[in-house]
Structures are given as structure tokens and as C-alpha cells.
Amino acid sequence: MTSNRRTFAIISHPDAGKTTLTEKLLLHGGAIHLAGEVKARGQARRARSDWMKIEQQRGISVTSSVMTFEKTQPNGDVVTFNLLDTPGHEDFSEDTYRTLTAVDSAIMVIDAAKGIEPQTRKLFEVCRLRSVPIITFINKVDREGKSAFELLDEVADTLALDVSPQSWPLGMGGTFEGVLDFASGAVSRPEGPSREFLGKREADAALPPNLAEEAELAQAGYPEFDPEAYRSGDLTPVYFGSALKNFGVAELIDAIARHAPPPRPQPSAEGPISPERDEVTGFVFKVQANMDPQHRDRIAFMRMVSGTFRRGMKLTPSGLGKPIAVHSPILFFAQDRELADTAEAGDIIGIPNHGTLRVGDTLSESNRVRFTGLPNFAPEILRRVQLKDPTKTKQLRKALDDLSEEGVIQVFYPEIGAQWIVGVVGQLQLEVFVSRLEAEYKVEAVLEPSPFATARWLKGPDAAVRSFEEFNRANLARDRDGDLVFMAKSPWDVGYQQDRNPELAFSTTKER
Ligand code: G4P
Secondary structure, three states: OOOOEEEEEEEEOOOOOHHHHHHHHHHHOOOOOOOOHHHHHHHHHHHHOHHHHHHHHHOOOOOOOEEEEEEEOOOOOEEEEEEEEOOOOHHHHHHHHHHHHOOOEEEEEEEOOOEOOHHHHHHHHHHHHOOOOEEEEEEOOOOOOOOHHHHHHHHHHHHOOEEEEOEEEEOOHHHOOEEEEOOOOOEEEEEOOEEEEEOHHHHHHHOOHHHHHHHHHHHHHOOOOOHHHHHOOOEEEEEEOEOOOOEOHHHHHHHHHHHOOOOOOEOEOOOOEOOOOOOOEEEEEEEEEOOOOOOOOEEEEEEEEEOOEEOOOEEEEOOOOOOEEOOOOEEEOOOOEEEOOEEOOOOEEEEEOOOOOOOOOEEEOOOOOOEOOOEEEOOOEEEEEEEOOHHHHHHHHHHHHHHHHHOOOEEEEEOOOOOOEEEEOOHHHHHHHHHHHHHHHOOOEEEEEOOOOEEEEEEOOHHHHHHHHHHOHHHEEEOOOOOEEEEEOOHHHHHHHHHHOOOOEEEOEEEO
């Protein structure tokens, strides 16, 4: 049996139109009824929670969320879409990376005027690393931008990928006339406030010869769509459109329903776990504290890997070792959260908890499965945390534990001295950290320079680790899990120590 679940993420650089496209996808899926609701909901949420201040100030999205919607296909099948939003800002690549461990495919949104930006490229590389196949949506064709050919070549060249256009913009910017769908031959044209769909024959007759020729050239000049090549990550089908003006969105949903892979086996210590397995298994890829400041709740987002989950079921989190009953699992819709009575492979459920569930935890009935592949990344910026009010140490410790769990920061407790260090991959994470400390934990702190430039997780034979520890205590810290970390003053320092201690591994990532 093939699953009707499609679990995917939208990746893009900020401003490419991710929010607008998400809204239009939900609109097409019938999940919301009025354009503007995603944003409206966002604003209501922001008004309630202070820590979203930064989102508001910068106009960017820094947390990821999940939205589920259904759509009946022309053949009567109902497809369930689980859309995972990712932070668009490059500083949040770590969070994005974890989100991408929980999806089976992704849509890459590109702004037609700007082409591929460095951040988009980075995100794409993460997808490639995780073998997440990509459908490309070139947005904003209603605006003056690069030519469609230029854009296709740019995608192909920068990403070293075959591109297969599935539709074609008829003119761009001022000359934009509509989008031609190659599969049906239909043109959707803006006609006053709504749009008009032309059938193939009418389209042929109505297209100006130069545009018809261009579209033909595009179809002939690029590889045909090959589902195998798409799923193996060697080819991306490309759709042109405008999220704002609602062009190409329906085609995009159809493409996901038809081509995007259903839930895939997930890597575990014992080998891949198939979605067909009877046992309920899943993993936590994100934990979000204080989603609702009134309730101080803490939600663990679990990606279901196999089995059919039923509400009230007992599952054992790998980090805890004993079973918990999952009484109030949450499904996320555009406007609502609902209690999930059942969930299947590919679904994302939220599990409210008080700190028992952590990112990277496997949940299973047997407690025998361990999913792999959710790493921590070596931070590139390290700062000392200095409390303004030294009596708040306890609150600070709690905040550091919570926020490192969420992946907002990483925390390092030095072996010598009492000054705790936070590490991040990007500057913006620090601002989110300080702002959330104040808003949610009532802790005021300043971040001071630390003598360290980067950190490496230490692994090796016990004796070698112990002797290294003895001589380098001033440069060692423990992370949140108590694992040993070498704090390096420079990358050169890492190389130097690596040369002197060949039996030790100085690792830039740590499996959760
Ligand atoms: P993001 O989530 O990727 O950051 O992008 P978002 O959807 O917020 O879109 C960024 C800007 O681009 C918005 O304009 C949005 O209206 C515009 N936009 C999105 N899709 C299209 C499109 O297909 N065509 C055109 N012409 N514009 C598009 P803004 O002025 O920054 O915000 P707003 O004033 O519309 O809220």
C-alpha cells in the first residue's frame, strides 16, 4: 500500500515569497478560506508572545511550524499534506536542518528577480545531504526579472542539477500574460480580477507566435521529467508562477500529490526503519517551549516513522527509558490545533510534556529502535553569559537548558570557572536568545566576548581522553548532556591538537 501522506518543507531565502505561497497552498487545500489568514494568525500570535518580537522587527520568520491540510484529487483519492515551515534566515540553518530530517521532500522557492541567493544554495546543500528531493517554484514572474531561460540555467549550474521545466511564463514583468502548463497545454491568464483558463487548442491559437516558439524551445531544450531522477535528487521539476497573484499554485499542489515521495524509511542504528513496520516509531526533531506564554507549555514535535498511533498509547522515549502514555497528542492545522486520535507514518504530532522529551529522542513501543542523523553543529560564535542580577543563576540555568534543547543556542559549562558560554551558528540566534531570556525567564544578561573561537566534541579511547583532559582542563567544557567539548581559541588550535592527539576525534558535529 502506498501512503497518501506528503510531508514536505518549503525552503527559500527571506522575501522570496514563502509565507505568501504557504498561504496560497492552504487556500487551495481548503484549509483556510480567506487570503491573509496566515499572516493575520501570525500577527495575533505575535501580539501574544513577546519572543516573536524579533520576527516582527525584522519581518522574518525564525521558528518553524507544522500545518496539515487535505485535498481530494481528481481521481477521488484524498491526499494529506503535512507542510513544515522552515526559518528563512541563514542563521537558523541548524533548525532548518533538523526540520529537513522530518520531511520526505521540499519545495525550493526562488525569486525570479533575484535568482539563487547564497542562503538558498546552502539550504539546497542540506537537502542534498539528506537526499531530500526538490521541486522548484520560480516565484514573482509577474515582476521584471531575469529571463526564464537564465533562471533555469542558473538553477542547473549553481546546484549541479538537471532542470525540467513543467510550465512556462508567458512574458515577465510588464509583458506578463499568464502561465502555460506543459502537461495540459492550458494557459492561465490574468483577466481582470480573476483568471481565465484556456484549453490547449485555444491556447495555441491565442498565444503570440514568439511566446509559443519560446515555450516550445524550452520544452525541447531541457531534460524531460523523470520521476526516478527527481526522487534520487538528480533532477528538479521547475514550475513558474506567482504566489501573490495565484498563478501556478494549483499545479504545484498537483505536482506534490503526484510526484513527491510518500513517507520514506528512516535511518536507525539497526538499519532503515520502513513505514510499513507495524510498531509505532517516531523521532523528536524539534522542541518548542512556551508556545503559549500563558501555559508555559513545551511541545515536542514527533515525526511518525511507522505504525498507526492511537491516542493514549504508551510509547518509550529513548532518553527516558520508561514508557509514557501519550494522552494529548496535537495535530496542527492552519487555524487550529486538534487532539490527534490517530496518526500514521509521515504525520507530525505535537506532544505536550514537561521536559521529558528531547530533540533526537526516538519514541517507540518496543524501545528497541534508535533513529540517527540529528546532529548538533559546531558553533561559530561563542559568548560568555554575564548576569545583570547574580541571584538569578538558577533561572539562567533553566533557560540555558530549555533554549539549548530547542536549538536556539548551544550551551557549554567550562570545567574550570563559573562563566557559562553560549554558542551559535549565526549572530541572529544571539538576539533571539537575549530577547527570550528577558521575555520568558525574566533574566537580564549581557553577552561578552569569550576567548574561544569554536568548539569540537571529543571522542576517543578512555585513557587518551583522560590524559587530554588532565593537560587541557582550561580549554574543556561539558555540553548540556555532559559530553566533553574542546574549546578552541582558533581553528589552528584544533589542527594543532589533532596532530598531537591522533587517537582523538575532534568532531564538528554531535549526533543527538
Ligand atoms: P517570505 O515569507 O519568503 O519572506 O516572503 P513573503 O511571502 O513575505 O513575500 C515577500 C514579499 O514579496 C511580500 O511583499 C509579498 O507580497 C511579495 N510577493 C510574494 N509573492 C509575490 C509574487 O508572486 N509577485 C509579487 N509581485 N510579489 C510577491 P511585501 O511588500 O514585503 O509585503 P506585503 O506588504 O505584501 O505584506
